Amino acid sequence: MTGFSDKALIAERKMRELFPPTPLQRNDHLSARFGADIWLKREDLSPVRSYKIRGAFNAMRKVMATKPEQKLFVCASAGNHAQGVAFAARHFGVQAVIFMPVTTPQQKIDKTRIFGEDSIEIRLIGDYFDDTLAASQAFCEEAGGHFLAPFNDVDVIEGQASVAVEMLDQLGKSPDLVIVPVGGGGLAAGLRRFLAEAAPGSAMRYVEPAGGASLTAALAVGHPVSLSKIDTFVDGAAVARVGELTFEALADIPMSHVLVAPEDRICVTILEMLNTEGIVLEPAGALSVDVLGDLGADIRGKTIICVTSGGNFDFERLPEVKERAQRYSGLKKYFLLRLPQRPGALRDFLEVLGPDDDIARFEYLKKSARNFGTVLIGIETKAPENFARLFGRLDEKGFVYTDVTNDDVIGEFIL
Structure with missing residues (x-):
């Protein structure tokens, strides 16, 4: 054996x-x-x-060895598996229908099409992969194709x-x-x-x-x-x-x-x-x-x-x-600053910044009939310890601020 x-x-x-x-x-x-x-x-x-080309090739090879009449293969993928299936289908001279979510980046669609050439058909169905997968499996059963799973296949x-x-x-x-x-x-x-x-x-x-x-x-x-x-x-x-x-x-x-x-x-x-x-x-x-x-x-x-x-x-x-790397490394932070609505307030804040502190984002909407406005500020610096000094100077000058760098809810909305 x-x-x-x-x-x-x-x-x-x-x-x-x-x-x-x-x-x-x-x-x-x-x-x-x-x-x-x-x-x-x-x-x-x-x-x-x-x-991914390895598994797709081997699965297709073994199916064709036992069922040479099988000329249609189907898969669902938003990326690497799709490209592997496309490449293998062109090699074996068979047809593959590749289902991808509607949200798949155009670059991945184009690369899959290049690898498969005339041997493949790409169908964009579903906003989420589960919808794409269900559509591909239903089509495969109806058309008599062989479904090529991305990983759950011996x-x-x-x-x-x-x-x-x-x-x-x-x-x-x-x-x-x-x-x-x-x-x-x-x-x-x-x-x-x-x-x-x-x-x-x-x-x-x-x-x-x-x-x-x-x-x-x-x-x-x-x-x-x-x-x-x-x-x-x-x-x-x-x-x-x-x-x-x-x-x-x-x-x-x-x-x-x-x-x-x-x-x-x-x-x-x-x-x-x-x-x-x-x-x-x-x-x-x-x-x-x-x-x-x-x-x-x-x-x-x-x-x-x-x-x-x-x-x-x-x-x-x-x-x-780059954004995520800087935040993980402690080289970039976002915070909400409560800024007085008076002439010179912004200059007071700028004077607090250190020589290596760079403003990467600044969003401020002056609000009428209010004494203070909120500013979203993104700061990049060269060393993580610079932020401790910056926040120390902000505290010393009496600025009110909230660090929102790791706030997932705010991050989804503004970052």
């Missing part, structure tokens, strides 16, 4: 029809910073800039395991630790199952975004559960419910082996990798690198592989990423 690792090896060999192995690169910057031998498995350099899991096949061959030995991002769990399940057979001495750590920790929730109760709310910023890994099949491979993971990364801190990592290394990572692709600091002394002197799972970053999001 063929074991899982044998199936993953076959999938990896078959994948060479489509693209060469993605690079495994030692990162000198991270290695020096954390005192470890740190390697990046660059899935952001696949033909579709994510590992052949998809098997295909994602090809990442581990490549990295062991490229490294030439078993790493001490592999760090892998988790969304629906397909990549994590595939790597865990393969390494358990091929490199049982390699430990693993799993990373979820704080706003979509579905694996953590499932481990807490022993079965997959649906999160009542998710933060979609880490769109490649913000999944409300980990897959049933993927959880089977992950159910006995110790809770301490699952790390949670705050969304704003991920933004710091994205900018660091971009500015220091010239590596473009999407939020999900930065997860494994982001938690290196959390592991601290546990990784010193060890060989670590971080799977950078995707690089489909829309640069229109860069201002938001």
Whole structure:
């Protein structure tokens, strides 16, 4: 009977029809910073800039091997899975109907269309993914297509395991630790199952975004559960419910082996990798690198592989990423200032600012028949400790203000 690792090896060999192995690169910057031998498995350099092409290819390949008459495939995705399906459909010369939410950024729609060319049809349905998914499944059943799930599929899991096949061959030995991002769990399940057979001495750590920790929730109760709310910023890994099949491979993971990364801190990592290394990572692709600091002394002197799972970053999001990174790092704050409605009041405030304090936002509406008006002010500075000095001077001068930097309600409305 063929074991899982044998199936993953076959999938990896078959994948060479489509693209060469993605690079495994030692990162000198991270290695020096954390005192470890740190390697990046660059899935952001696949033909579709994510590992999703692997599962889509393998699932499509295996369906066609057993049902050669199957010429129609269907999926629902707002991003990387759609692009993987499109690329594989063009390769195999079959048709794929790809359902995407109406709110999908045009960049992702265009890239999917480029990868699939005449082999795909894109249907924009639903404001939310659940509506898109329901429409795609209803169409698939009616049209007699084969539905390609993004992660909850044994052949998809098997295909994602090809990442581990490549990295062991490229490294030439078993790493001490592999760090892998988790969304629906397909990549994590595939790597865990393969390494358990091929490199049982390699430990693993799993990373979820704080706003979509579905694996953590499932481990807490022993079965997959649906999160009542998710933060979609880490769109490649913000999944409300980990897959049933993927959880089977992950159910006995110790809770301490699952790390949670705050969304704003991920933004710091994205900018660091971009500015220091010239590596473009999407939020999900930065997860494994982001938690290196959390592991601290546990990784010193060890060989670590971080799977950078995707690089489909829309640069229109860069201002938001910078904003969130600055706020997390304590370099930018917003506050509401109660300002007297009299000549010279604004000048009094400006004199309180330090030499490194820069006004990034200023909104003031003078109100008639009132003695005071409220100003929304955003301040950027060069060091977090500058804010303590600024607030001290504001207190000394008798200004009334409220720090709203971390107020989610106000943040949704004004930031």
